[in-house]
Amino acid sequence: MVTQNGIDHPQLDALRTEKEHHLHHERGDVGGQYHDQEDIDGIRIGDEHFKAAEKATRRQEAAELSREKDEEKPAEPVLVVVMGVSGCGKSTLGAALAHTFGIPFVDADSLHPKSNVDKMSNGIPLTDEDRQPWLERVRAEALRAVKEQSESHSQESAGRTLKGIVVGCSALKRSYRDVLRGFNQGRSAFHQPNSEISGSSSALPTYFVHIRGSRDALMKRMEIRKGHFMKAGMLESQLQTLEPPEETGEQNVVTVDLEKSMDEQIEQAKEGLRKLGLRV
Numbered sequence: 001m002v003t004q005n006g007i008d009h010p011q012l013d014a015l016r017t018e019k020e021h022h023l024h025h026e027r028g029d030v031g032g033q034y035h036d037q038e039d040i041d042g043i044r045i046g047d048e049h050f051k052a053a054e055k056a057t058r059r060q061e062a063a064e065l066s067r068e069k070d071e072e073k074p075a076e077p078v079l080v081v082v083m084g085v086s087g088c089g090k091s092t093l094g095a096a097l098a099h100t101f102g103i104p105f106v107d108a109d110s111l112h113p114k115s116n117v118d119k120m121s122n123g124i125p126l127t128d129e130d131r132q133p134w135l136e137r138v139r140a141e142a143l144r145a146v147k148e149q150s151e152s153h154s155q156e157s158a159g160r161t162l163k164g165i166v167v168g169c170s171a172l173k174r175s176y177r178d179v180l181r182g183f184n185q186g187r188s189a190f191h192q193p194n195s196e197i198s199g200s201s202s203a204l205p206t207y208f209v210h211i212r213g214s215r216d217a218l219m220k221r222m223e224i225r226k227g228h229f230m231k232a233g234m235l236e237s238q239l240q241t242l243e244p245p246e247e248t249g250e251q252n253v254v255t256v257d258l259e260k261s262m263d264e265q266i267e268q269a270k271e272g273l274r275k276l277g278l279r280v
């Protein structure tokens, strides 16, 4: 093995061997003992191909070093929002993902003020004004839960691959998602959506897992579900309000198929989140 500054260089080793064979061959010396050290030194200094290989090896080493450093860094907490219209499976998949990641799950339904629940129970769709304080509360609750987690479970959470919280929330419009991302704080996000910001607030980076399916499949789900305040008749208004995040150019969005089994949905979500750089 060729070493440089005490470090093994398998790529260099292979290239030198290949180069030596080439020289031996040119000199009719194939298979014989190779003694001409000056030639080898000459190759090291002068051969562009060889220099490029050395550079590539050094780059590879630097990349490996930086990857190792990244892996040592404690993962920062994230907010994963499982979103979609009523009945798409947010509570089911959200709870399952949280369980898989070993982090808490909060169902945004439980954070609606009574007035919103009363409205929806009576078949009246919510307005932007109804939703704004609710969405702000969801974001605030996520921040509170993550802060509490980091203060009280620092040891317990140290070995987890993902830190943070999963929230199930319809998050139908882009402007609603911006509230969940922590954008536009202190002013109405609904009337001033910030189209230039498509990432996530650095305080708690936010990712969306959108459960997407056909109107028919959604209607079947809502009809099966018993005892929920949101009745199937509300699906139409939900679909009309929905701005699919896949169609708005937003970042940090993963799509999951509504008609897949829960295990398949978990895999789809994990694969998508991994592609976005999360360690799940």
Ligand SMILES: Nc1ncnc2c1ncn2[C@@H]1O[C@H](COP(=O)(O)OP(=O)(O)O)[C@@H](O)[C@H]1O
Binding pocket: 084, 085, 086, 087, 088, 089, 090, 091, 092, 093, 168, 221, 222, 224, 225, 258, 259, 260, 261, 262, 265
């Ligand atoms: N992957 C799935 N496959 C089959 N049924 C599902 C799946 N996910 C959820 N469901 C069912 O669909 C209905 C709605 O799911 P739920 O999680 O309550 O949706 P949401 O929270 O979006 O309103 C429930 O009866 C639930 O058991």
Ligand SMILES: O=C(O)[C@H](O)[C@@H](O)[C@H](O)[C@H](O)COP(=O)(O)O
Binding pocket: 085, 086, 087, 090, 091, 108, 109, 112, 120, 126, 131, 170, 171, 172, 230, 238
């Ligand atoms: O923004 C809204 O109109 C509501 O949040 C709605 O989208 C949500 O779906 C209800 O809270 C019902 O709860 P389920 O989504 O669990 O049916």
